[in-house]
Amino acid sequence: MEDLLISTLESFGYSVRxxxxxxxxxxxxxxxxxxxxxxxxxxxxxxxxxxxxxxTYSVYFYSVDQTLxxxxxxxxxxxxxxxGFIISGDGFSVASDEPTxxxxxIIARFIKQL
Amino acid sequence: MAxxxxxxxxxxxxxxxxxxxxxxxxxxxxxxxxxxxxCTDDITExxxxxxxxxxxxxxxxxxxxxxxxxxxxxxxFVWQGSQGEIGLGFDPTKKGVGIILITGTPRMQPVxxxxxxxxxxxxxxxxxxxxxxxxxxAINELMEG
Numbered sequence: 001m002e003d004l005l006i007s008t009l010e011s012f013g014y015s016v017r018x019x020x021x022x023x024x025x026x027x028x029x030x031x032x033x034x035x036x037x038x039x040x041x042x043x044x045x046x047x048x049x050x051x052x053x054x055x056t057y058s059v060y061f062y063s064v065d066q067t068l069x070x071x072x073x074x075x076x077x078x079x080x081x082x083x084g085f086i087i088s089g090d091g092f093s094v095a096s097d098e099p100t101x102x103x104x105x106i107i108a109r110f111i112k113q114l
Numbered sequence: 115m116a117x118x119x120x121x122x123x124x125x126x127x128x129x130x131x132x133x134x135x136x137x138x139x140x141x142x143x144x145x146x147x148x149x150x151x152x153c154t155d156d157i158t159e160x161x162x163x164x165x166x167x168x169x170x171x172x173x174x175x176x177x178x179x180x181x182x183x184x185x186x187x188x189x190x191f192v193w194q195g196s197q198g199e200i201g202l203g204f205d206p207t208k209k210g211v212g213i214i215l216i217t218g219t220p221r222m223q224p225v226x227x228x229x230x231x232x233x234x235x236x237x238x239x240x241x242x243x244x245x246x247x248x249x250x251x252a253i254n255e256l257m258e259g
Contacts, residue, residue, distance in 0.1 A: 017220065019217075019218040019219070019220065019224065020218050020219070020220070020221065020222050020223030020224070021220075022220040022221045026221075028220065034220050036218060036223070036224060038224070038229055038233040038234060039233065039235055039236075041234075041235045041236065054235070056233070056234075056235070058217065058218075058224075058233075060217075060220075094214075094217050095211075095214045095217075095219060096219060096220065097219045097220060097221045097222070105217065
């Protein structure tokens with residue numbers, strides 16, 4: 001599912017990185033996405049085999065533009081929903097390592113039938 | 115996300131528990147508050163453990179102790195009319211980086227132990243089971259007089 005998540009986010013033209021993967025001395029891009037797979041949970045079983053998995057991702061957008069963190073994340077929500085991700089709400093603020101950047105995040109889930 | 119982590123659960127059979135407690139003449143609000151406080155006790159203990167220096171990024175090299183001090187140590191279930199909640203985790207009115215340790219940053223991965231408590235379904239499922247069991251026990255005790 002991460003392939004689908006990454007390719008959907010990459011379609012916005014910004015870099016997409018794993019949360020925590022920027023090096024200590026690596027400059028933040030002006031605008032970028034990060035993601036993190038916080039959970040992969042088997043939801044149902046049949047005949048001793050799992051039949052459904054729920055993937056849970058945190059998706060964050062960071063930007064030097066305080067308006068873009070809202071608008072771009074909302075566009076990302078729409079795009080992710082279009083390809084099957086389940087997202088509730090309108091996001092939440094998150095801290096960044098750099099005072100130049102604001103950040104907002106969402107939780108995106110994907111149910112995969114096996 | 116500058117707020118306390120609020121545990122929101124939809125308990126299957128909740129209405130039936132309330133109905134039974136009501137018929138038994140129980141102080142429903144007190145029973146619910148006691149059940150939630152009892153069943154979330156170990157979340158606080160596990161949070162304290164998770165922010166010990168060996169579990170933190172860079173083995174706690176940058177730790178000042180403020181995050182541990184910001185942990186809500188004795189969470190209380192609070193009623194607001196007919197709705198109630200129990201705040202767990204980190205108090206945003208105090209200094210500390212608890213929320214950041216859960217979400218991570220572009221340069222810092224989330225702290226695994228905190229993610230396990232607050233971001234993964236397995237832990238919430240267990241708390242739900244504990245609450246189910248606690249309600250059942252409370253009802254049985256009331257029925258036995």
